[in-house]
Amino acid sequence: MEEFLPKVGEDNHNYEHYRFVAEEGQQPLRVDKFLMNFVMNVTRNKVQKAIKDGSVLINDEVVKANHKVKPSDVVTVQFEFAPRKTETLPEAIPLDIVYEDDEVIVINKPAGLVVHPGHGNYDGTMVNALLYHFKNLPENSEGRPGLVHRIDKDTSGLLVVAKTEHALSHLSKQFHDKTSERLYYALVWGNITEDEGTIEGNIGRNLKNRLQQDVFPEGDQGKPAVTHFKVLERFMYVTLVECRLETGRTHQIRAHFKYIGHTLFNDERYGGNAVLKGTTYTKYKQFVENCFKLIPRQALHAKTLGFEHPTTGEMMRFNSDIPEDLQQTLQKWRGYTLTNK
Template sequence: MIEVNDIQEAEEQDFYEHLNVVVDKGQSLVRIDKFLTQRIENTSRNRIQNAIDAGSVLVNGNPVKGSYKVKPFDVISIVLPHPPRDTEVYPEDLPIDIIYEDDDVIMVNKAAGMVVHPGFNNYNGTLVNALVYHFQQLPQLPGNEGRPGLVHRIDKDTSGLLLISKNEKAITYLAKQFYDHTITRKYIALVWGDLAEDGTVTGYIGRSAKDRKVMAIYDEEDKGKWSVTHYKVLERLGYVTLIECELETGRTHQIRAHMKHLGHPLFNDSSYGGNRIIKGTVFSKYKSFVENCFELIPRQALHAKSLGFLHPSTKKFVHFDSDVPHDFQQVLEKWRNYVKVEH
């Protein structure tokens, strides 16, 4: 256990900072173990509590107990006796589906369940680990260390297209297009409910004050970043709807948060309330049907289907499309059959 007056000594003994978080000004009082569990992806409350018990969690430079209530502007850090590996990516021979490659770019069709890049508590088995195994000297954007080749990302449990840069010229050229929102990105999603018509969702997207792992939509500019999603109905399937979403901006969890904001969360999206029956009947047969669907697609029903951009060398517009993965297709077929039987 690190005592308060031992912090300086601990630093001299090579304790390394693995995480640094400044608490938002609007944060409500909440236990630090709960706060960190919500804030850090792919971790458990038990693991956080162990770190707190070991004196590895500091608030404003001092170790605290798990019962400590975080306050706005607290500076929380996690220090451990080994250096962080955020910027050191270890090559791993992992399968990746490369659908296109040239001297400048790689287009990957990412499987659901694969984390895109290493981060705190999640250093192995990522797409970036696989990329550095298969490709040498991938470039990195300034301030994006530990994420070679990446100019954007998609969530762990979202499948679909991800664009990778192979050299400095390409990563700079593509990053500018993402910044200017000139990249065309279309996703398909299965959402709860019958969407009345095509439309657009806008708002400032920022972390939820209730749960820091998810995003919320705000009207106030100081609470988040501006976000725009255009959506159109592709197929009505009774109590769910298949839609296409085109991103005008690319924010964390944008489609997932926008659809929840509309009252139509993604099917089986556990973070945004879509992993329970939201629309439908009270019959046990229907409940069993939905639970079977959840088993077929144990993730949010979201797939990054197409991506278009100006090529770094040719300066011509190129467009890529991907097939809907098997788990998504299975669930769509089940809903189509259900609608046929019911009608």
């Protein structure tokens, strides 16, 4: 599968050009949905505009949105886009700073805030905010100021940021050596019968949907990943779990729990935004839809963060409150469980 990066056209317009070859196992899928699966951060409106403009081709023929992509089809698309900013600029975005000294900053990131600029998110990120609030932050190996680790846009919770080169090096080594502590709260579909357990399996990019990560239990692809979990509360059709990460792969908790049949609640990218467990009663479905409205994101929160201070050597541990949207969702499930026992 090939992908062409953005370039400037002859008419001095900026375009993103992509080319995909559908896998042999590709099930017939509308081309608009196919592109939503394979183009990072693309919006439905952007896909529809490209189709309307005749910029989406299958096997060199212009197609409509309802055309089905089949195995071995060559799909090409050209998106017009605004010129990419080459410089990350400071922005006056407020940050919830829970701790700061001369070496480190601990931030409680809200859901919806992207951590660093990337395709489709060139501004409005936590890095833009960091540049506004702090000067001379050290850059990591990817040129991102202060960042030691990251969490997904729609995941809330704690992050540590380095203020000095020494802190960046020291903290990065802790995350690499798995000596840092990271605990997450996740609401997942289904009743997990075990009180605690461990999920193991290599994690790598899904072969059919590049926006998802997948688990490769045979270890033939991806990178090793280990997630330990403990059940905190059961609500008949969903379970609240505490997850301790031994590794830090992209979408690790989301991919691991989908793999064991317990997709995160309202995780749209992994199919958790449908009623996966429960009854067929209309009243129940409406209850779930109301919960989705309360927490319009995956129900995942980075609650606890621990690390050794890079200068003093002291073990530091921070806890964040469960955000309001998750609290309200848990309360609704508690009420439902009590009423329907």
